[in-house]
Amino acid sequence: MDYQHFFRSELDALREAGDYREFAELERHCGDFPNANCHNGPGEVTIWCSNDYLGMGQHPAVLDAMHSALDRAGAGAGGTRNISGTTHDHVLLEAELADLHGKEAALLFTSGYVSNWAALGTLASRIPGCVVLSDALNHASMIEGIRHSRAQKLIWKHNDLEDLEAKLAALPLEQPKLIAFESVYSMDGDIAPIAAICDLADRYNAMTYLDEVHAVGLYGPRGGGIAEREGVMDRLTVIEGTLGKAFGVVGGYIAASAELCDFVRSFASGFIFTTALPPAVAAGAAASIRYLKGSSAERAIQKERVAEVRARLDAIGLPHIDNPSHIIPVMVGDPVKCKYISDMLLNEHGIYIQPINYPTVPKGTERLRITPSPVHTEADIDRLLTALEALWTQCQLARRPIAAE
16 A cells, blocks of 8 residues: 555545645734734734633733742653652642532543543443433544443434433433533534533433533633533533633643542543643643632623624624624635635734634534634724625625614
């Protein structure tokens, strides 16, 4: 077999389909987010698709904590936590996370992907006879963790309580069950009916596993996520989150009972055999969490920016998915045009929005995923909407009817 020819042909097929991904080489300006320098593009750009939803990756409280920890503890953790890597900063961060979610304990991982893969894989594989009921739109990390467990899996229709109940009712009441779902779904921006899912879990003797990665820091009076906002954190068996989005750093975690966290710590290969996060990262994450527990200003301004961008899109008829979250999917519906618009935004207007094409979303639902933040200005919004309207006209894309005033 000509391996290099195979690689080239597969990549060529991606390019022809409009699904080949190119990376903009960005250098964010410290203290000046969402502005950055694009080294392989036009130079100065404004980022409109970051998951650093509140700009905390540039916040002085976070940077100060990381500088201090670096000076105090050095660069790396020294190895896996089982051997040489459990530092005082890890312990403090886990205490902050447990407090954030009202749980007895928390367990830190190197990323949100790893936390899902390791926790779901360990729970589902080691609980005898466990059946995992997985929402149809769960993240790839959840899917991989469930697949890795080799446990029985039932996929229920997205946010469909009737379908979930039918599948639960078909299982023996005494059989172990784990309902895995997300709060805010990252591509469509819709939100799960958490309380109703917990009602079904209680009725059918099931555990619940909630992925809050696109909600922590953003919702609830202290940034505990949708479950905190709705007052149901205590009803969930496991809450999983990330430190790499609204908290602005990197890492993932679960929060649950002390016994469950200890169980995953003791049996999850994704925890046992992975070098721990650097102490400076843990310190920065803890500072971000502490800050957002006490400050709602960033969340309030972000909501205003999101509402304004949605209203401006409606005013010019650009189609976007209506949802109750901070994520604005602007629908293009064509992979080639989606990439073209993204390229033109970057190269002609200095606006960075990565195209979202297959396999991240189904074919025919290609989109630009816009995430307004509290640090985007009115001028940023004006430039974004002016550029989008011009490109929509150029590409002859459909618009929504504009409501009469």
